[in-house]
Amino acid sequence: MNNVNEGSQFESRLPDDGRYWDDLAARIVDSAEPILRQHGQRQAWWHPLAKWSPAIGIGAAAAAILILVAGPPKVAGGNQVSFEQLISPQEPVAQAVVSGAPASDISAMLLVESGGER
Amino acid sequence: MHVDNVSDGELVVWARRGDGEAFGALVRRYLRPALAVAWEFAPSRDGAEDLVQDAFHRALRALPSFDESRPFRPWFFTILRNLGRNAAEREARWSTGPVSEGLRADGADPEEEAHRADVRDRIRRGLDLLPPMQRACFRLCDMEGFDGVEVAEMLDLSAATVRVHRHRARAALRDALRDLNDTEEEEEEK
Incomplete structure (x- = not known):
């Protein structure tokens, strides 16, 4: 029987010449020069920062903790700004709603309607 | 730099920083199998070489978003095969190639x-x-x-x-x- 076996009729169609592979590799690398340069430039500006990234990270975390511990800012006159004022939008109606006199609770309204008796 | 004993992951990290020697090492490492695969899609050796070159360039462009902890080889060959399929579709046929x-x-x-x-x-x-x-x-x-x-x-x-x-x-x-x-x-x- 004729062979369809290893190596008897077949050999690689890929070139054996080492220089061919060197030339092809050089062609691919040379033509990639603009992409490599682009990567190099991108690297250039953030690389110095990346070297300090642990220190920058620790500093940022410490600053965040300090802000939280220090609490809300105080008014120059010594009066503490209320929490409601801090979270309310900076416009008069919203301020009035949030920091105005509290609304009557429902039990008080029921007592008024029934003449104050249970 | 002795790149022969360096892992693919390290070469990827260096190549994405613009290191041509590292990229060249990756190219030489996978050039032969890449050409063999590309030739399955291309009608000629010249066409296969162009496909391989295109695949390496696309891989290099995409390196910044590539996770170097993943293996390079299957990722690269996926790029190559996709390019090959597109090229073959453009040619409207699969290469039978000069088998002789x-x-x-x-x-x-x-x-x-x-x-x-x-x-x-x-x-x-x-x-x-x-x-x-x-x-x-x-x-x-x-x-x-x-x-x-x-x-x-x-x-x-x-x-x-x-x-x-x-x-x-x-x-x-x-x-x-x-x-x-x-x-x-x-x-x-x-």
Whole structure:
């Protein structure tokens, strides 16, 4: 029987010449020069920062903790700004709603309607 | 820098920083299997070289978003295969390739050489008739000498599937040669 076996009729169609592979590799690398340069430039500006990234990270975390511990800012006159004022939008109606006199609770309204008796 | 013993992951990190030597090392490491795979999609060696070059450039462009803890090889071959498929679709056909380039012609005896030429021709025609994946698995394993596991990774198949494709390709080629065998036996009987 004729062979369809290893190596008897077949050999690689890929070139054996080492220089061919060197030339092809050089062609691919040379033509990639603009992409490599682009990567190099991108690297250039953030690389110095990346070297300090642990220190920058620790500093940022410490600053965040300090802000939280220090609490809300105080008014120059010594009066503490209320929490409601801090979270309310900076416009008069919203301020009035949030920091105005509290609304009557429902039990008080029921007592008024029934003449104050249970 | 001695790049031969450096892992793919390290070369990827250096190449994405614009290191041409690291990129060159990656290219040299995968050039041969890449050309073998590309040739399955391209009608000529020149076309295959262009595909390989395009695949390496695309991989290099995409390196900044590539996770270097993942293996480079399957990622690269996925890029190459996708490019190859697109190119083949553009060509509107799969390459049958000049298979005879891969068949030996070293017989000294003219009669023996004529016989071999006949065998080569039948194998070439047999290969042309094979489904693309069977042909690719047979060529890459039996003609280019790549390991079955390696071919599985190059073509994104399981090793078992590569074995099945090779087995079917061999069976088909055996059938293509059977007629030749029968003719020879008849001549010997006479």
